[in-house]
Amino acid sequence: MKRIVITEFMAETALDDFESGYSILYDPALANDRPRLLQAVHDTDALIVRNKTVVDQELLNAAPKLKVVGRLGVGLDNFDLIACQKRKVQVKAATGANAHAVAEYVIGAVLTLQRNVVFAKHLMLSGNWPRESLSMGNEIQKTTMGFIGFGNIAKTVAEKARALGMKTIAYDPYLAPNDEGWQTTRRCKLNEVFREADALSLHVPLTDETRHMVNEEKLDLMKTNAVLINTARGGVVDEGALVRKLKDLSLTGAALDVFENEPLTYGNASIFDDCPNLILTPHIAGVTVQSNLRVSKMTVKQVKQALEF
Incomplete structure (x- = not known):
């Protein structure tokens, strides 16, 4: 047996x-x-x-x-x-x-962050009526969804993004130039994706090459009205650099489902205190x-x- x-x-x-x-x-x-x-x-x-x-x-x-x-x-x-x-x-x-589960998480996070409604409930229950500030949210149609890594999951996200009227671009040096994914998604250099994406989704493994790939220098390239979604591995993002960008409002929002140290504890989660328009979830993007x-x-x-x- x-x-x-x-x-x-x-x-x-x-x-x-x-x-x-x-x-x-x-x-x-x-x-x-x-x-x-x-x-x-x-x-x-x-x-x-x-x-x-x-x-x-x-x-x-x-x-x-x-x-x-x-x-x-x-x-x-x-x-x-x-x-x-x-x-x-x-x-x-x-x-x-789990590709469709991750894809739905990513699209849902983009929609939520671009409308900037993460903390609307708490504001309203405290007696506020933030209609004016929350009326400054963005639609996603005719915007650009960017990908770092363009494997099966990223392609599934891209398909759903295009269905909502988004353009898709990606960086993946390991994906063959004749891959069918490039027929509907524009192949770009790494810095191009950071510069052009209105929503940037990460889909790379954690290696020596990708550790802190998203750092202060790369985040400086992004649009101030852009959002970042990480469902890949926490070490791909320099969390300290991301928090600084969110706090100084040089990035609209972010969703992190993975972290450099998992699980988050009271001690290592404190870096995210008072960070605006930030979604944190416990590594569940692919789990439904x-x-x-x-x-x-x-x-x-x-x-x-x-x-x-």
């Missing part, structure tokens, strides 16, 4: 797809209990994780039978991919399964009831295929 260890939350109904022949340990608390995790994987054939479980050499050493790791999502910065490759442990990401089921079922299918091959 093949053993599967699941260390983070998923749609439990998808586990029914394993049927007989599998022994399942579903314990989302394992991601936060490293000693117990290392004990739990000693005889496992497969591991299913999200972004908190670090799959490194230590874990691989503790799991000599491990054949495949299913990733409930797409980011792989919690993996030592070289170590996995050397051990011939397959890594299976749920590519595309529907996407969680799609991601979970895709991951189970990929793990089964790897074990049965």
Whole structure:
């Protein structure tokens, strides 16, 4: 009987797809209990994780039978991919399964930020009637949506943005010049995207190349009426630089779903105190009831295929 260890939350109904022949340990608390995790994987054939479980050499050493790791999502910065490759442990990401969830989050954030209504409820409940100031919001039709990174999720966002009347531009040096995505989205240099975008959405992994890619210098290039959305990885943005731009009103707004240090705590969240027109969410852009089921079922299918091959 093949053993599967699941260390983070998923749609439990998808586990029914394993049927007989599998022994399942579903314990989302394992991601936060490293000693117990290392004990739990000693005889496992497969591991299913999200972004908190670090799959490194230590874990691989503790799991000599491990054949495949299913990733409930797409980011792989919690993996030592070289170590996995050397051990011939397959890594299976749920590519595309949460694209529509992220895309809807991004579009929703752009609409909210450009109308500058994040704190309208609090103003009104305190006795204010901010009709004049909130009447200065912007429409998004005929504006430009920019992307840093133009993979599957970014293309899905772009499709929805164009449906709302936006133009789309992108920077992605790794996407082939003949990729079909460039038929409807203009390919630009990095600084061009920063300068031209009315809404800028980030879709790159966290690497040495992309860490603090969005820094003071790049933010200085952006329009004062632009908004920034980060659903990629927190380290891509210099959070201190972004806060300064928001506070001095040289950027209209931002939505951050990911952070340099996760989870945010009272201590490391204080940087965002009194920051205007800022949406903060706990890494949930790609997680909805529907996407969680799609991601979970895709991951189970990929793990089964790897074990049965």
